[in-house]
Amino acid sequence: MLKMQNIHTYYDNIHALKGINLNINKGEIVTLIGSNGAGKTTTLGTITGLLKPKEGKILYNDEDITCVQPGHIVKKGISLSPEGREVFPQLTVFDNLKLGAYTRSDKKEIDQSYEMVYELFPRLFERKTQIAKTLSGGEQQMLAIGRALMSKPEILLLDEPSLGLSPNLVLLIFELIKDINKLGMTILLVEQNAKMALKVADRGYVLETGKIIIEGNAKELLNDDRVKQAYLGNL
Ligand SMILES: Nc1ncnc2c1ncn2[C@@H]1O[C@H](COP(=O)(O)OP(=O)(O)OP(=O)(O)O)[C@@H](O)[C@H]1O
Ligand SMILES: [Mg+2]
Incomplete structure (x- = not known):
């Protein structure tokens, strides 16, 4: 449904996304996890047309949407809930x-x-x-x-919806994300709360300094030693 192919995005001379390949299928919850400054918000900004990639392509239902303006992206069915409420x-x-x-x-x-x-x-x-x-x-x-x-939207992009919320509200928000998905919406969930995100997601991508370093089934990622060590702590 949504495909990013070899996306490179810059802020002036800062090379923020270094060849991102990402794929979201209809009906899925896909999570993109990574620490501060990894490029998660930049990825969402590039999908929604707020940032123009220097290289690469974004396909939405096989249509090239790489240079489409933000308002038209919304009309096509992609909507963003931005970081920081x-x-x-x-x-x-x-x-x-x-x-x-x-x-x-x-x-x-x-x-x-x-x-x-x-x-x-x-x-x-x-x-x-x-x-x-x-x-x-x-x-x-x-x-x-x-x-x-x-x-x-057909696809809902969520930028760190659990940030700064109390544990009970975090649980509620993740429940609601599942409910929204059951209503038929496809979801790309950006999170630093890797554990919760991987629990609700079907698949996940791990972003580190502008590159996808690990991808796979969410359950596999929850048990992946590299993910555990870097993103799941001892929780
Ligand atoms: N407007 C900007 N101008 C210059 N550099 C930027 C700008 N926005 C982001 N960056 C840089 O791009 C990189 C990726 O930032 P981004 O906001 O995408 O990270 P993030 O993964 O969303 O981090 P966080 O979890 O803290 O929200 C960082 O090194 C950041 O400093
Ligand atoms: Mg961010």
């Missing part, structure tokens, strides 16, 4: 969600998406009229994911 702080929960649907026009279908989001996140329903910046960290994270869902 970037919601619009001055707007209400409802208005944040509404903006997530900016590429769509069918009111009936948009209403179905509100329903889906409120069903997944009842707390957002209760807080529809609350200003986003006054939400708790976990609620803002839910709102960021909910907003991404409002574009009715």
Whole structure:
């Protein structure tokens, strides 16, 4: 469904992605794990058209989307929940969600998406009229994911959804990721919480300084000695 082929992305002369090959099949949860600065957010930025790769190709349902603008990427069915709960702080929960649907026009279908989001996140329903910046960290994270869902994506890209959340909320967020996947969405999950991510994912990739160093079935990665040592600690 989504394929990155030999992607090289730079920030001026910083070579952030050094030949990434990544493949996501329809219906899968794929996780991309790696430590700070490995290039995870850069990978998502390159997929969503925010960053232009210098070399390589991105294919989406066999169509070359390498140089497509971010707004068109969303229209094609790829949506990002950004790192750091970037919601619009001055707007209400409802208005944040509404903006997530900016590429769509069918009111009936948009209403179905509100329903889906409120069903997944009842707390957002209760807080529809609350200003986003006054939400708790976990609620803002839910709102960021909910907003991404409002574009009715085929693929949802999640950038560190568990970051900074309490253990209970981390569990809840990972449960919700499974629920979203069961609704038919394909998911690329970027995480530093490698253990939890590999537990919910079908397959995983390990990124280190701009290169994929290990890839495979999530269960195999959980038992891989290199992954255990570098990313799973003694948990
Ligand atoms: N706007 C930028 N300008 C210059 N260098 C950047 C920029 N954004 C990222 N980088 C560099 O690119 C590399 C990859 O960064 P990236 O944000 O993709 O890492 P990450 O894996 O998402 O890390 P984290 O887990 O900390 O979010 C890092 O060395 C980083 O310093
Ligand atoms: Mg990042």
